[in-house]
Amino acid sequence: MELKDRTILVTGCAGFIASHLVEELLKRDNRVVGIDNLSAGKREFMKGILSDPNFHFIEDDLLTMDLTSSLKDVDILCHFAANPDVRLGASDTKVHFDQNIIVTYRLLEAGRENGVRDILFPSTSTVYGETEVIPTPEDYGPLLPISVYGASKLACEALIASYCHSFQQNAVMYRFANVVGPRSTHNVLHDFIRKLRENSSSLEILGAEPGTSKSYVHVSDCVNGMIAGAEATKEQVEIFNIGSLDWMTVKDIADIVTEEMNLEPEYQWTGGVRGGRGWVGDVKKMRLSIDKLTSIGWVPEMNSREAIRRAVQEILT
Numbered sequence: 018m019e020l021k022d023r024t025i026l027v028t029g030c031a032g033f034i035a036s037h038l039v040e041e042l043l044k045r046d047n048r049v050v051g052i053d054n055l056s057a058g059k060r061e062f063m064k065g066i067l068s069d070p071n072f073h074f075i076e077d078d079l080l081t082m083d084l085t086s087s088l089k090d091v092d093i094l095c096h097f098a099a100n101p102d103v104r105l106g107a108s109d110t111k112v113h114f115d116q117n118i119i120v121t122y123r124l125l126e127a128g129r130e131n132g133v134r135d136i137l138f139p140s141t142s143t144v145y146g147e148t149e150v151i152p153t154p155e156d157y158g159p160l161l162p163i164s165v166y167g168a169s170k171l172a173c174e175a176l177i178a179s180y181c182h183s184f185q186q187n188a189v190m191y192r193f194a195n196v197v198g199p200r201s202t203h204n205v206l207h208d209f210i211r212k213l214r215e216n217s218s219s220l221e222i223l224g225a226e227p228g229t230s231k232s233y234v235h236v237s238d239c240v241n242g243m244i245a246g247a248e249a250t251k252e253q254v255e256i257f258n259i260g261s262l263d264w265m266t267v268k269d270i271a272d273i274v275t276e277e278m279n280l281e282p283e284y285q286w287t288g289g290v291r292g293g294r295g296w297v298g299d300v301k302k303m304r305l306s307i308d309k310l311t312s313i314g315w316v317p318e319m320n321s322r323e324a325i326r327r328a329v330q331e332i333l334t
């Protein structure tokens with residue numbers, strides 16, 4: 018899939034990952050239309066792109082707006098808008114259904130009506146559920162998510178694959194490990210830093226010591242990986258994992274955060290739920306095989322620890 022000199026619609030363009038992706042797409046001489054309702058995204062995250070003549074921003078809600086005109090003359094649909102809060106699914110099952118599945122369906126319908134050929138979609142490691150194979154490759158199955166969020170993203174993947182076959186479209190879908198870096202607004206780093214700023218002598222940590230083991234990838238590596246994957250793909254529907262080669266526990270993360278803040282708090286583990294998880298729907302072990310993407314030449318510059326350390330420094334400055 019060519020990512021140069023194309024007209025690209027990016028949903029969720031004011032959010033964490035998509036705002037970085039748009040910057041990269043504009044550097045590659047694409048024309049980008051961005052849609053975001055600023056529910057989680059921020060105008061300040063787009064300060065480097067709002068004045069770019071090749072960028073046009075529409076502030077609107079994808080669940081209710083008329084999408085047909087927005088997808089006119091679009092070559093590629095990059096659908097990044099979503100509600101990515103995994104925890105929410107255990108208390109409100111409708112949010113992910115509406116914001117993730119229905120919004121994706123609406124965009125796919127408007128896309129096919131307008132003859133949009135190519136689709137890029139960020140999916141998630143949570144579609145795998147609790148796997149028996151680690152690192153988990155893209156062809157692992159059965160896919161049995163344990164969160165409504167994971168289920169909603171898997172439903173989106175399935176819808177996209179079926180549209181590709183039914184309406185001669187192409188898609189590249191990415192299953193991300195945990196992405197960290199500038200403009201993130203909700204993750205374990207923000208949680209720890211906020212708590213330590215309130216009380217530097219003790220740190221409440223959700224779960225049972227040493228917490229879940231997961232893989233982390235910096236947003237700069239994530240964006241490079243997406244572009245490398247899209248440009249290399251030859252299949253009508255392609256899936257790439259994007260992560261790093263290692264993983265780390267929540268305790269490892271707490272150690273890095275406290276070291277970077279020059280603090281020595283006492284850790285207070287909550288004990289967690291359902292066998293020590295941080296919250297209902299929290300996968301205990303996640304590391305993705307990234308062999309498919311590295312075999313085409315992409316290599317993450319940072320491992321999980323380096324990505325976490327860099328992200329903590331970026332939040333603290």
Ligand SMILES: NC(=O)c1ccc[n+]([C@@H]2O[C@H](COP(=O)([O-])OP(=O)(O)OC[C@H]3O[C@@H](n4cnc5c(N)ncnc54)[C@H](O)[C@@H]3O)[C@@H](O)[C@H]2O)c1
Pocket residue numbers: 028029030031032033034035052053054055056057058059077078079080096097098099100101116120139140141142170192193194195196197202
């Ligand atoms: N951050 C991660 O670690 C991670 C991991 C796996 C997958 N993903 C996926 O990547 C994508 C981006 O995630 P992110 O972390 O940047 O999230 P984010 O919340 O920062 O970005 C999502 C953006 O979508 C916008 N949005 C949400 N609902 C909307 C609606 N109805 N209409 C218009 N705009 C709407 C929000 O305002 C926000 O700017 C999501 O699809 C998410 O599922 C993220």
